[in-house]
Amino acid sequence: MSDSPTTSVLPDPRGFDPVRFPGTAEGEVWPPPRFCFQASWLRQPGMVFERDPSGGIGLVRPFAHLRMLTDLESAHLVLDIPSGTHDFRLLRLVPAALRCVERIAPGDRVPGPLLEEDPEPLDEAHMRAATADLVTRLAATAGEEGEALAEAMRHTPPGPAMFEEAIAQCITRGGFPMATMAPLGRRLQLLANAHARVLAAAATQPDYPAMERMLRATRAALANDRRWTGDLLTRALDALVLQIGRPRRTSAALLASAEAAMRRPLPLEAPTRLIREQTELRDRLLDLSVFWHRLAAAWLAVEPETTDRRDIEALCRNALRRLALEPLYRLPG
Known part of the structure; x- marks a missing residue:
């Protein structure tokens, strides 16, 4: 976990330090192309997931127009889904997917950013x-x-x-x-x-706050387990807790720069420079997104009490290596 690449030019994000989702079998492709749940109650026609304004998962059931709200960390308990299973990992993808689309129904396609596909057309x-x-x-x-x-x-x-x-x-x-x-x-x-x-x-950036919450929850779980107090994994999590907000802050700063540039006085008869600035800021946001989308989603698949510590260690290494890419976080000006 001490591998910390520092480069002046960003590496190819598609092949950089591949992320493996906790609980996946060797050679298993994850995320899958569609939200195909195995439990029958998660495949009922008319059931959809929506994001609640507070950030939780909104589950709309098909009978009596029932709407149930639950947060990410406890959704599997409410739905009686064992941690680490296929449906558990798929459920943990739902909040990340809802950053890209308005709602998710069973069988819907997993949004392109989670599959590391090219950006979709403007809506x-x-x-x-x-x-x-x-x-x-x-x-x-x-x-x-x-x-x-x-x-x-x-x-x-x-x-x-x-x-x-x-x-x-x-x-x-x-x-x-x-x-x-x-x-x-x-x-x-x-x-x-x-x-x-x-x-x-900016709208389709990874769910950085949820990733940060899960990382802190994992650190707290290890702190309460005497077997892991003071070991290398705990120290890595300590270092990550101090740094993990960097991609979120960078994303917010890049968006603020783009919005500020649109408000600055500039002859609109010749907006070429402003167009170029906006394009560069968009490219920076896409770089952040591609480097962090899969890793953020993988952190959300962690269940602090039960996830294999080797999987957590791998995610820590992934995060530390991405945080060491200084050009990814440089702000304009």
Whole structure:
């Protein structure tokens, strides 16, 4: 666990220190492609999982519109699922999956980030949020064209054709020349797309807080077991507890930088530099996500009292090696 690579250039995240989920058999592929539970009560038609606003799992049962809320650590107890089993490990993937999609039903596909697939296309919510930021900025800038475009966008439904429709309104109703409005609208659309990708990358970051809670719970369980007091594994967990918040803080700082950049004064007629900044910040968030998604999900598969200590030791090594990648946590500016 003392292996601590420090590099100036990030290694290939796909092959870097592969993560093995606790409890998986040798050669077993995990996560599986779909949420195929084995217990019959977890395969009932109409049952879905949703994320509660407090961060717990919301379980919606098909009868009488019953909704049951439970946190991640105790969900398997509520559902009578033995720790370490296939359904236990699959259930522990649900909160991470709900960071990528609105709900999970039995048999649904496991979201791409958990399978280390390429990012999925932008959804409407991120594009709408990015466009709202841009409209606010347009309205605050001097310039008749910018104000007119902002006003037209307020009355245009969000979607892929939003900019084209708003520009058409400015030309046909406002009398602005196409030679001015069309290039401006195109550049602003590129900027909105770039910022929307930042928001999407931030929204699908791993569940860092849940990983941190599980790591602390595991450290506490070992501290209460005299067999492990003061051994190398306990010391590794002590070191991790002090550092494990670094990816969460870096993710939050990168998003804050992207949002601050969108608020800084900049001639919107030439937003090339801002587009480049947003693209770079999005790439940084994707790097974080790819390095930590699988490991964060693997930590959530730990049951502190029963998980094999060799599996915990491997996860500690994975985390320490990732925390040693200094370029992953450098902030802009």
